[in-house]
Amino acid sequence: MPITKQLKYLISKNIKNRQTYLETGVFKGESINEILDLNFESVIGIECNSEYVKNLKNKFSKFKNVKIISGFSQILLEEILQKNIHCNCIYLDAHGHVSNNNIEKHSPLLSELKIIKKYYNKVDLIIIDDYKFIADNLTTGSTDSWIGKLNIEEIMAISKSIYGSETQCFEYKYFYRSFRKRMENSYLIIGKDLKFKTPHLYNFLNIFYIKFLKNIINKFLS
Numbered sequence: 242m243p244i245t246k247q248l249k250y251l252i253s254k255n256i257k258n259r260q261t262y263l264e265t266g267v268f269k270g271e272s273i274n275e276i277l278d279l280n281f282e283s284v285i286g287i288e289c290n291s292e293y294v295k296n297l298k299n300k301f302s303k304f305k306n307v308k309i310i311s312g313f314s315q316i317l318l319e320e321i322l323q324k325n326i327h328c329n330c331i332y333l334d335a336h337g338h339v340s341n342n343n344i345e346k347h348s349p350l351l352s353e354l355k356i357i358k359k360y361y362n363k364v365d366l367i368i369i370d371d372y373k374f375i376a377d378n379l380t381t382g383s384t385d386s387w388i389g390k391l392n393i394e395e396i397m398a399i400s401k402s403i404y405g406s407e408t409q410c411f412e413y414k415y416f417y418r419s420f421r422k423r424m425e426n427s428y429l430i431i432g433k434d435l436k437f438k439t440p441h442l443y444n445f446l447n448i449f450y451i452k453f454l455k456n457i458i459n460k461f462l463s
């Protein structure tokens with residue numbers, strides 16, 4: 242799921258000096274498209290699918306501050322962080338789209354977090370997309386996709402330890418699709434000194450609608 246307007250707003254509130262935004266797993270570049278509004282000096286996307294990379298380079302060719310790098314994030318992320326670079330925001334969204342049997346290569350989240358932990362002082366804000374989707378699927382025992390290669394306890398443990406005792410690590414809900422197909426998902430947000438307001442009433446109404454009203458309305462309308 243691309244970065245929501247609400248998340249974009251919160252990134253803008255939390256990051257004032259915008260040097261580098263880095264995204265792993267870029268697909269069609271919808272999140273990068275959103276992020277361009279925030280005027281980061283540099284925007285880097287890592288994408289392993291060469292066909293997507295070709296399209297992305299084409300799509301962003303006019304933007305001199307956007308760099309699309311072809312390859313696997315579990316290798317390239319470390320190469321980038323080793324350089325003299327400060328990543329204000331890293332959006333971790335590299336998963337799935339598996340075109341061969343090598344599922345493990347398409348589930349790099351734990352490796353990515355371990356790399357970021359090594360270079361934590363060069364990173365201000367880390368956002369993991371699809372957190373609820375991953376956690377729910379692991380709870381129901383889905384083991385035959387990229388999700389099955391993950392371990393939610395390990396993800397949580399490393400996420401909570403990145404900035405030591407100062408680490409803030411919390412789930413931030415979001416809702417998407419139109420009202421008949423409304424869905425819930427979340428980001429896991431990691432950082433320190435973060436100011437993230439939760440829209441409690443909006444969340445409550447959406448969850449209530451998805452759990453109790455959506456099916457009734459769909460039955461009634463079909």
Ligand SMILES: C[S@@+](CC[C@H](N)C(=O)[O-])C[C@H]1O[C@@H](n2cnc3c(N)ncnc32)[C@H](O)[C@@H]1O
Nearest residue numbers: 243266268271272289313314334335336338347
């Ligand atoms: C959910 S899509 C990304 C959507 C995109 N971030 C957005 O918000 O518009 C996941 C992408 O991750 C890519 N991917 C999967 N495993 C990867 C890896 N190990 N390294 C880099 N990209 C990966 C897939 O090819 C796919 O394009």
